[in-house]
Amino acid sequence: MSGTAQIGVTGLAVMGRNLARNFARHGFTVAVHNRTASRTHALVEEFGKEGTFVPADSPEEFVASLERPRRLVVMVKAGEPTDAVIREFAPLLEPGDVIIDGGNAHFEDTRRREKELREHGIHFVGTGISGGEEGALHGPSIMPGGSVESYGSLGPLLEKIAAKAKDGSPCVAHIGPDGAGHFVKMVHNGIEYADMQLIAEAYHLLRAVAGYSPGKIAETFRSWNTGRLDSYLIEITAEVLAHTDADTGKPFVDIVADEAEQKGTGRWTVQIALDLGVPVSGIAEAVFARSLSGHKDLRKASGALPGPRSEPLGEADAAAFAGQVEQALYASKIVSYTQGFHQIRAGSEAYGWNIDLGAVASIWREGCIIRAAFLDRIRAAYDDRPDLPSLLADKGFTEEIGTAQDDWRAVVTAAARGGVPTPGFSAAVAYYDALRAERLPAALTQGQRDFFGAHTYRRTDREGSFHTLWGGNRSEVRAD
Ligand code: 6PG
Numbered sequence: 001m002s003g004t005a006q007i008g009v010t011g012l013a014v015m016g017r018n019l020a021r022n023f024a025r026h027g028f029t030v031a032v033h034n035r036t037a038s039r040t041h042a043l044v045e046e047f048g049k050e051g052t053f054v055p056a057d058s059p060e061e062f063v064a065s066l067e068r069p070r071r072l073v074v075m076v077k078a079g080e081p082t083d084a085v086i087r088e089f090a091p092l093l094e095p096g097d098v099i100i101d102g103g104n105a106h107f108e109d110t111r112r113r114e115k116e117l118r119e120h121g122i123h124f125v126g127t128g129i130s131g132g133e134e135g136a137l138h139g140p141s142i143m144p145g146g147s148v149e150s151y152g153s154l155g156p157l158l159e160k161i162a163a164k165a166k167d168g169s170p171c172v173a174h175i176g177p178d179g180a181g182h183f184v185k186m187v188h189n190g191i192e193y194a195d196m197q198l199i200a201e202a203y204h205l206l207r208a209v210a211g212y213s214p215g216k217i218a219e220t221f222r223s224w225n226t227g228r229l230d231s232y233l234i235e236i237t238a239e240v241l242a243h244t245d246a247d248t249g250k251p252f253v254d255i256v257a258d259e260a261e262q263k264g265t266g267r268w269t270v271q272i273a274l275d276l277g278v279p280v281s282g283i284a285e286a287v288f289a290r291s292l293s294g295h296k297d298l299r300k301a302s303g304a305l306p307g308p309r310s311e312p313l314g315e316a317d318a319a320a321f322a323g324q325v326e327q328a329l330y331a332s333k334i335v336s337y338t339q340g341f342h343q344i345r346a347g348s349e350a351y352g353w354n355i356d357l358g359a360v361a362s363i364w365r366e367g368c369i370i371r372a373a374f375l376d377r378i379r380a381a382y383d384d385r386p387d388l389p390s391l392l393a394d395k396g397f398t399e400e401i402g403t404a405q406d407d408w409r410a411v412v413t414a415a416a417r418g419g420v421p422t423p424g425f426s427a428a429v430a431y432y433d434a435l436r437a438e439r440l441p442a443a444l445t446q447g448q449r450d451f452f453g454a455h456t457y458r459r460t461d462r463e464g465s466f467h468t469l470w471g472g473n474r475s476e477v478r479a480d
Pocket of ligand 1: 104129131132189192261262263265266368369
């Protein structure tokens with residue numbers, strides 16, 4: 001017998017609970033289940049008025065309460081807990097049913113699970129969901145992978161609960177088969193790390209070089225948020241910087257331990273980028289900056305290392321410098337997104353996902369952590385040229401970087417001169433200059449490799465592989 005619930009959510013910690021409420025608020029009948037049944041009943045008691053919930057105390061009851069084909073959202077911790085839930089539920093399901101994993105799973109796990117379940121006729125949809133607790137309740141950005149068929153059954157529900165872009169379109173799209181959704185969510189998080197790092201560097205520069213207070217920097221960010229940097233992360237940065245600690249009366253940012261943590265999705269992005277051979281230096285620097293901040297003992301032991309002598313700027317110079325920092329932040333942000341989208345394209349090609357990059361930009365416009373006015377520009381760039389080799393090649397971005405580049409370079413110079421670490425800004429400039437360089441010193445690297453390891457090189461003027469007899473008469477031989 002088929003139940004009445006159009007969708008079910010198992011795992012009712014805050015993300016799962018808010019997602020269940022979001023479905024219910026949109027008129028869907030939602031089966032709810034949690035390993036500890038008290039949590040299920042607490043949800044229904046507290047939020048039952050928001051819609052129709054069907055509480056289930058056991059996996060059997062939960063599965064029986066779902067209409068067919070069943071749609072079952074799993075919101076448990078990534079890794080073994082997800083496998084455990086699948087092991088528990090899969091035997092109760094039938095061909096055509098859909099399991100949706102809404103956690104931050106590694107896309108390789110998602111590929112494995114999708115393959116295993118496909119053999120039993122069950123669809124497995126690894127879905128990126130971004131927007132935190134608030135997004136889950138009021139409208140997240142949703143990145144589902146899995147089969148086209150599963151999207152046919154699931155898409156209409158997701159489209160209802162997703163955030164809506166300003167043009168009214170829902171921030172959800174079928175990303176591609178098997179692990180494509182979780183891959184794209186992973187890169188989203190990598191870009192999120194890079195965005196946060198760049199903003200942190202802008203703050204550090206405004207504080208250390210311009211001599212601004214956290215309150216004044218909050219005002220600066222607020223004004224930036226009315227322009228091209230308009231984004232959720234800039235908005236919340238201003239809030240954090242304007243906040244005062246109630247106990248001490250100090251700026252909140254001064255009483256927080258300066259050791260950044262990470263759950264690991266940024267690290268995955270870099271690990272996978274290394275495997276794919278994609279230079280995501282901005283994301284990597286962001287991951288390393290968090291890591292370095294956490295090495296408190298090392299930092300303490302290095303505190304006496306000599307640094308430059310520098311004075312904060314005068315008022316007028318500080319204001320001019322703040323303007324330059326805005327340019328540097330914007331230009332570096334373009335580079336981060338360029339690298340992130342390069343990684344998505346490379347993943348799509350390596351795994352045969354056929355990901356529409358414009359659609360990805362489109363569903364990141366609202367709901368997710370990196371939501372920003374800027375994403376509309378990226379979407380337009382890919383709509384204009386779906387085969388755009390790099391975001392930097394878009395005419396609009398090329399022009400903007402051209403305008404920003406003097407200030408961008410001046411900021412990186414000021415940072416180095418003032419002893420302010422800006423790995424994100426500096427890596428972004430280096431990436432930009434490396435891409436536009438006619439000749440790179442990689443030719444010398446090849447020469448060195450050939451010298452010590454006979455690793456061979458290719459020539460600019462002829463086809464084939466060559467090796468120079470460095471120990472002998474230095475004549476060149478064909479190596480292929
Ligand atoms: C989101 C967030 C979310 C989470 C990340 C980042 O898109 O809603 O990215 O997934 O906040 O796990 O957390 P860390 O900074 O701890 O890696």
